[in-house]
Amino acid sequence: MENLVNDKIPFNRIFPMLEARLEELGAPLPSVSIIAAEDNDPYRILTSTIISLRTRDAVTLAASRRLFASFPDMASLAAADTEAIEEAIKPAGFYRRKALQLKEIATIIESRYGGRVPDDEEALKSLPGVGIKTASLVLNLSYGIDAICVDCHVHQIANRLGWVSTSSPEETERELRKILPRQYWIPINEMLVRYGQHICLPLSPLCSSCPMEGECPKKGVGSCR
Numbered sequence: 001m002e003n004l005v006n007d008k009i010p011f012n013r014i015f016p017m018l019e020a021r022l023e024e025l026g027a028p029l030p031s032v033s034i035i036a037a038e039d040n041d042p043y044r045i046l047t048s049t050i051i052s053l054r055t056r057d058a059v060t061l062a063a064s065r066r067l068f069a070s071f072p073d074m075a076s077l078a079a080a081d082t083e084a085i086e087e088a089i090k091p092a093g094f095y096r097r098k099a100l101q102l103k104e105i106a107t108i109i110e111s112r113y114g115g116r117v118p119d120d121e122e123a124l125k126s127l128p129g130v131g132i133k134t135a136s137l138v139l140n141l142s143y144g145i146d147a148i149c150v151d152c153h154v155h156q157i158a159n160r161l162g163w164v165s166t167s168s169p170e171e172t173e174r175e176l177r178k179i180l181p182r183q184y185w186i187p188i189n190e191m192l193v194r195y196g197q198h199i200c201l202p203l204s205p206l207c208s209s210c211p212m213e214g215e216c217p218k219k220g221v222g223s224c225r
């Protein structure tokens with residue numbers, strides 16, 4: 001058996017294995033991936049990523065489509081009433097706060113970047129409420145720029161599998177940069193988000209139906225099924 005906790009993690013074997021399991025299950029794509037597959041407009045990717053935080057995929061998808069229908073671009077969002085943005089995106093989690101945030105971001109992007117979402121990590125992170133995770137997803141899905149987007153699923157599964165031993169998504173992102181071949185920097189987010197939603201569940205992972213059962217060290221896993 002290969003040791004997963006070293007610098008020779010067989011990502012090129014593991015990734016296709018996990019992907020194949022997701023396909024067998026017919027696991028749907030995360031909401032922002034669906035939006036990106038239709039149109040990789042950076043405006044759509046950035047706004048739907050913000051809507052998606054602490055919000056279920058189906059709700060994110062519907063709220064994003066309503067937002068795009070009412071406010072198709074950054075200029076219209078910057079000019080919108082906050083209440084109208086709230087109306088479009090509710091019942092997304094924290095929709096009032098997100099509506100304010102979306103308007104602020106649109107206003108800044110209009111005035112500072114001529115309406116174009118910046119393709120630079122630091123510029124993105126300077127926007128209100130935009131952290132490394134949102135910035136990385138925009139760089140990945142809108143501009144095809146290599147960046148590792150680490151959300152709670154990526155952080156948890158990378159630790160369970162023993163790829164990293166970290167205590168925060170930010171730390172996981174830094175450690176993965178050292179060991180993950182560049183070809184996987186963009187795909188890792190979509191794959192492990194789906195894996196976390198359907199198999200390696202946050203509270204009680206379905207290890208008995210996971211192809212990694214037997215070689216996964218299951219670090220930090222309490223009970224599993």
Ligand code: SF4
Binds near residue numbers: 157205207214
């Ligand atoms: S064996 Fe269990 S803990 Fe490990 S990756 Fe699979 S589902 Fe997750």
